[in-house]
Amino acid sequence: MDPSLWTALSALLGAIVGGGISYLLNRQQLANQLRVQQETNKVEFMAETTARHFLEHKSFTDRSFETLRNHLGGFTDDELRRILVRAGAIRVYRADGSEWWRLLSRMEEFIERKQLDEIAREI
Template sequence: MSDGVEVWVPVLAAFCGLAGGVFTTLLSLRSERRKVRDELEFERTKFEEEIASQRAALKAEFGTEQSAEAAIRHFLDIYELPYRSFPMIRHYIGGFENNELRRLLVRAGAVRFMAQDGTELWALRDRVADHFKHGRWKHPEAPRNKVPDEDLFPGVFDKEGEY
C-alpha cells in the first residue's frame, strides 16, 4: 500500500503544478489583454483629440478663405461700375499677400483686365460677360477713380517691397 501512495504523490504533485501553471498563464494573459486594451483606448483617445484639433485648424483656415471670397464677391458686386483696381481691392480686402489675393479673386469668380494705362483691373465674370466672352482683356480707358496709390492709401507704401 505504501508503494501505491508513493506513485500517486508525484503524479498528484505534477497535476497540481500543471493546474497552477495553466491558472497562472490564464491570469497573466487576462492581465496583458486588459493592459493592451487600455493602451489602445488611450491611443484612440489621443488620436481622436489630434484629429479634432487638426479639423478645427482646417475649418478656421478655410473659413477665413471662404469669408474672404464672399467679401470679395460682395465688394465687386455692390457698385454700379463693374471694374475695381487691384490697389483698391488690396486696401479693402486686407491681410493677404498680392498673389494670394489674386488667387482669392479668381476663386470668387473674378477675372483680370488691364486698363489702357497699365492699371490692373478686376471684375466679376457675370458682370462683364460680354467683355469676357469677346476676349477684351484690355480695358479701353483708365479707371475713373484713377488716383496715385500713394494718395489713395497714404502711409501704406512707405516701406519698400511690402506691396
C-alpha cells in the same frame, strides 16, 4: 400567401428602410463636413465673400486691384489674386497699365454699359 413571397417582401422592406437611413445619415455627414471645411478655411471663405461683395456692387462692374487690396488687407498680392479668381473674377488691364478685376458673371453688363457709353459719346 406563399411564405417565400413574405420572405421576399420583408427583405425588400428591410433594404428600403436601411437604404433610407443610410441616405439620411450620409447627407447629414456631408453637411457636417462642409461646415467643418468652411470653419477651417474661414479666412479664405470670408475674403472670397467680401471680394464678391465689392465686385457685385451695382454701380461698378470693375474694381481696381489697389481698391480691393486696401479693403482686403492681410494677404499678399498673389494670395489676393487667387481669392479673386476663386470668387469668379477675371483680371483686365487698362490702357495705362493698371490692373482691374470684374466678375465673369457681369461681363454682359459691362459690354452693355460700354456700348451705351459709346452711343452717348456719339450724341
